[in-house]
Amino acid sequence: MSTHMVTVKTRGTVTIAIERCKGCDLCIPVCPPKVLDMSSAVNSKGFRYPMLRAGCTGCAACVMVCPDFCFEVFKYTTPLEHAVEVNDDPDAGSVTGPAAKANASNGPKASNGPKGDRS
Ligand code: SF4
Numbered sequence: 001m002s003t004h005m006v007t008v009k010t011r012g013t014v015t016i017a018i019e020r021c022k023g024c025d026l027c028i029p030v031c032p033p034k035v036l037d038m039s040s041a042v043n044s045k046g047f048r049y050p051m052l053r054a055g056c057t058g059c060a061a062c063v064m065v066c067p068d069f070c071f072e073v074f075k076y077t078t079p080l081e082h083a084v085e086v087n088d089d090p091d092a093g094s095v096t097g098p099a100a101k102a103n104a105s106n107g108p109k110a111s112n113g114p115k116g117d118r119s
């Protein structure tokens with residue numbers, strides 16, 4: 001397996017109410033930069049839930065599609081840059097490495113000035 005490092009710009013972030021999630025997967029394909037992946041772990045109701053990787057744009061597509069209102073979206077005042085490891089194997093997930101981990105319902109919000117801008 002070979003990998004290489006790339007810099008990913010993160011313009012927004014989301015919080016995810018994982019205990020509310022019913023694992024319907026609707027949010028995964030609608031995310032334009034494909035930064036949501038379903039977990040292998042499950043919540044207390046037995047459902048897998050989305051996890052956020054670096055590269056969120058704050059577009060709010062996930063907010064609009066989720067039937068259970070699991071997402072809140074925030075935009076960073078200044079985009080963050082992350083170095084992430086990209087797996088060159090086409091059968092593997094495209095990016096590994098540091099995800100934006102502020103994805104629990106009661107987790108921290110964007111660290112440098114989220115505006116709560118849903119636009
Ligand atoms: S706000 Fe947009 S880019 Fe960020 S996780 Fe949701 S759909 Fe993906």
Ligand code: SF4
Nearest residue numbers: 021022024025027066
């Ligand atoms: S759309 Fe909502 S309920 Fe469905 S998997 Fe995504 S977060 Fe969970």
